[in-house]
Amino acid sequence: xxxxxxxxxxxxxxxxxxxxxxxxxxxxxxxxxxxxxxxxxxxxxxxxxxxxxxxxxxxxxxxxxxxxxxxxxxxxxxxxxxxxxxxxxxxxxxxxxxxxxxxxxxxxxxxxxxxxxxxxxxxxxxxxxxxxxxxxxxxxxxxxxxxxxxxxxxxxxxxxxx
Amino acid sequence: xxxxxxxxxxxxxxxxxxxxxxxxxxxxxxxxxxxxxxxxxxxxxxxxxxxxxxxxxxxxxxxxxxxxxxxxxxxxxxxxxxxxxxxxxxxxxxxxxxxxxxxxxxxxxxxxxxxxxxxxxxxxxxxxxxxxxxxxxxxxxxxxxxxxxxxxxxxxxxxxxxxxxxxxxxxxxx
Numbered sequence: 001x002x003x004x005x006x007x008x009x010x011x012x013x014x015x016x017x018x019x020x021x022x023x024x025x026x027x028x029x030x031x032x033x034x035x036x037x038x039x040x041x042x043x044x045x046x047x048x049x050x051x052x053x054x055x056x057x058x059x060x061x062x063x064x065x066x067x068x069x070x071x072x073x074x075x076x077x078x079x080x081x082x083x084x085x086x087x088x089x090x091x092x093x094x095x096x097x098x099x100x101x102x103x104x105x106x107x108x109x110x111x112x113x114x115x116x117x118x119x120x121x122x123x124x125x126x127x128x129x130x131x132x133x134x135x136x137x138x139x140x141x142x143x144x145x146x147x148x149x150x151x152x153x154x155x156x157x158x159x160x161x162x
Numbered sequence: 163x164x165x166x167x168x169x170x171x172x173x174x175x176x177x178x179x180x181x182x183x184x185x186x187x188x189x190x191x192x193x194x195x196x197x198x199x200x201x202x203x204x205x206x207x208x209x210x211x212x213x214x215x216x217x218x219x220x221x222x223x224x225x226x227x228x229x230x231x232x233x234x235x236x237x238x239x240x241x242x243x244x245x246x247x248x249x250x251x252x253x254x255x256x257x258x259x260x261x262x263x264x265x266x267x268x269x270x271x272x273x274x275x276x277x278x279x280x281x282x283x284x285x286x287x288x289x290x291x292x293x294x295x296x297x298x299x300x301x302x303x304x305x306x307x308x309x310x311x312x313x314x315x316x317x318x319x320x321x322x323x324x325x326x327x328x329x330x331x332x333x334x335x336x
Binding site for chain 2: 147152
């Protein structure tokens with residue numbers, strides 16, 4: 001009986017801890033519209049991803065979406081970039097903060113006709129002081145293997161808070 | 163027995179709350195990630211260029227037989243700006259550097275615009291990007307081409323290796 005009580009106590013303690021931990025790191029992802037991204041040729045990349053209220057200590061992920069047309073499999077590389085000409089109301093995310101973002105799959109092969117999401121992992125350090133800012137960064141998605149290749153710069157925006 | 167168990171559970175919850183006071187009481191904001199429905203997409207009709215044999219100091223070689231050899235189509239749902247960038251020509255250690263004018267082991271590459279199809283005045287650079295066109299509307303075609311000038315002097319040790327160049331068109335939302 002005593003073992004049962006101790007076991008229950010431990011279980012409840014752990015469960016409560018897990019629930020509490022999750023509630024401290026809330027993320028709401030607003031999905032894209034129900035638009036069907038169909039491309040017969042070439043490929044596309046969703047741009048304008050907005051991350052609001054990123055606070056010190058927050059970790060999460062957001063999708064970088066690649067839409068491959070129906071004309072063949074494609075190989076891509078994905079590179080984080082600093083923007084040169086940020087949008088009005090934003091500043092280029094300073095270079096030292098680009099390390100907050102990690103491309104989980106820097107090289108991917110996307111089959112024909114498939115929309116693929118590459119998770120971008122975001123981790124704001126707990127001691128971050130770059131708060132109350134609106135910043136822009138980019139992800140360069142390049143198709144590989146051609147003499148004249150096409151690349152897209154997807155623009156991402158982040159709003160930091162205390 | 164049931165009462166005893168309930169009591170144990172309550173105690174457990176209370177103890178947990180004390181063990182994680184900062185977490186339970188945290189007031190961190192909810193991070194919102196909004197993925198828009200805007201997508202960038204272009205197609206470019208020509209993606210290869212077999213130049214053939216070029217000699218030291220040869221005149222510029224055009225890409226294809228016309229000054230509007232390739233055609234870009236904005237197939238996305240936003241207007242785009244398009245920039246261009248090139249690489250050095252390399253193979254087996256015999257490199258040609260991409261420069262603004264042909265020279266000793268230096269080649270040059272220029273692009274034209276649809277507005278001035280016979281004037282190749284957009285320098286394709288190795289470092290940095292050059293604007294090819296801006297604000298290209300959706301479902302709009304754009305003609306362009308390139309002109310290549312080989313080095314005036316080759317590496318004497320170069321046995322005549324093939325060279326490989328990569329040209330990148332970078333599209334971004336206008």
